[in-house]
Amino acid sequence: MMPACSRNRWSCVFFIVYLSIELYFIMNLLLAVVFDTFNGVEKMKFKSLLLHKRSAIDHAFQLLVSRQRPNGVSLKQFDGLMRFYQPRMSARDRFLTFNGP
Incomplete structure:
Protein backbone atom coordinates (compact mmCIF):
# COMPACT_ATOMS: atom_id res chain seq x y z
CA MET A 1 0.00 0.00 0.00
CA MET A 2 0.94 3.62 -0.15
CA PRO A 3 3.07 4.86 2.74
CA ALA A 4 0.49 7.46 3.84
CA CYS A 5 -2.27 4.86 4.01
CA SER A 6 -0.10 2.41 5.93
CA ARG A 7 0.59 5.04 8.62
CA ASN A 8 -2.92 6.44 8.95
CA ARG A 9 -6.16 4.89 7.68
CA TRP A 10 -7.94 8.26 7.69
CA SER A 11 -5.73 9.49 4.87
CA CYS A 12 -7.43 7.01 2.52
CA VAL A 13 -10.86 8.29 3.57
CA PHE A 14 -9.68 11.87 3.10
CA PHE A 15 -8.32 11.02 -0.36
CA ILE A 16 -11.60 9.39 -1.44
CA VAL A 17 -13.68 12.29 -0.11
CA TYR A 18 -11.36 14.78 -1.80
CA LEU A 19 -11.62 12.98 -5.14
CA SER A 20 -15.40 12.77 -4.96
CA ILE A 21 -15.70 16.49 -4.21
CA GLU A 22 -13.20 17.36 -6.93
CA LEU A 23 -14.73 15.14 -9.59
CA TYR A 24 -18.39 15.88 -9.00
CA PHE A 25 -18.51 19.49 -7.83
CA ILE A 26 -15.41 21.38 -8.90
CA MET A 27 -15.28 19.81 -12.36
CA ASN A 28 -18.95 20.66 -12.95
CA LEU A 29 -18.22 24.24 -11.95
CA LEU A 30 -15.25 24.35 -14.31
CA LEU A 31 -17.35 22.91 -17.12
CA ALA A 32 -20.04 25.55 -16.52
CA VAL A 33 -17.46 28.35 -16.73
CA VAL A 34 -15.98 26.95 -19.95
CA PHE A 35 -19.45 26.52 -21.47
CA ASP A 36 -20.47 30.06 -20.53
CA THR A 37 -17.28 31.47 -22.03
CA PHE A 38 -17.82 29.44 -25.20
CA ASN A 39 -21.38 30.76 -25.52
CA GLY A 40 -20.14 34.32 -25.10
CA VAL A 41 -17.52 33.90 -27.81
CA GLU A 42 -20.04 32.30 -30.18
CA LYS A 43 -22.51 35.12 -29.53
CA MET A 44 -19.86 37.69 -30.41
CA LYS A 45 -18.98 35.77 -33.59
CA PHE A 46 -22.64 35.68 -34.59
CA LYS A 47 -23.06 39.42 -33.98
CA SER A 48 -19.94 40.14 -36.00
CA LEU A 49 -21.15 37.94 -38.85
CA LEU A 50 -24.59 39.56 -38.80
CA LEU A 51 -23.10 43.07 -38.89
CA HIS A 52 -20.76 42.03 -41.70
CA LYS A 53 -23.67 40.62 -43.71
CA ARG A 54 -25.69 43.76 -43.12
CA SER A 55 -22.88 46.03 -44.30
CA ALA A 56 -22.37 43.78 -47.35
CA ILE A 57 -26.08 44.02 -48.18
CA ASP A 58 -25.99 47.81 -47.83
CA HIS A 59 -22.94 47.95 -50.09
CA ALA A 60 -24.60 45.69 -52.69
CA PHE A 61 -27.73 47.86 -52.59
CA GLN A 62 -25.66 50.97 -53.22
CA LEU A 63 -24.08 49.25 -56.23
CA LEU A 64 -27.49 48.30 -57.67
CA VAL A 65 -29.16 51.68 -57.20
CA SER A 66 -29.22 53.88 -60.29
CA ARG A 67 -29.44 57.66 -60.59
CA GLN A 68 -32.97 57.45 -61.97
Missing part, protein backbone atom coordinates in the same frame (compact mmCIF):
# COMPACT_ATOMS: atom_id res chain seq x y z
CA ARG A 69 -34.19 55.48 -58.94
CA PRO A 70 -32.05 56.49 -55.93
CA ASN A 71 -34.42 54.84 -53.42
CA GLY A 72 -34.85 51.47 -55.09
CA VAL A 73 -33.55 48.91 -57.54
CA SER A 74 -34.88 48.78 -61.08
CA LEU A 75 -36.23 45.57 -62.58
CA LYS A 76 -33.39 45.56 -65.11
CA GLN A 77 -30.73 45.71 -62.38
CA PHE A 78 -32.52 43.08 -60.29
CA ASP A 79 -32.93 40.82 -63.32
CA GLY A 80 -29.20 41.05 -64.06
CA LEU A 81 -28.36 40.25 -60.45
CA MET A 82 -30.65 37.24 -60.36
CA ARG A 83 -29.31 35.93 -63.68
CA PHE A 84 -25.88 35.89 -62.09
CA TYR A 85 -27.00 34.66 -58.65
CA GLN A 86 -29.51 32.00 -59.79
CA PRO A 87 -29.08 31.34 -63.52
CA ARG A 88 -31.75 28.60 -63.64
CA MET A 89 -34.53 30.85 -62.34
CA SER A 90 -37.18 31.59 -64.96
CA ALA A 91 -38.03 35.14 -66.05
CA ARG A 92 -41.48 34.77 -64.49
CA ASP A 93 -39.98 33.79 -61.13
CA ARG A 94 -37.54 36.69 -61.28
CA PHE A 95 -40.39 39.09 -61.98
CA LEU A 96 -42.51 37.65 -59.15
CA THR A 97 -39.57 37.81 -56.76
CA PHE A 98 -38.98 41.45 -57.67
CA ASN A 99 -42.63 42.37 -57.12
CA GLY A 100 -43.09 40.22 -54.01
CA PRO A 101 -44.11 41.58 -50.60
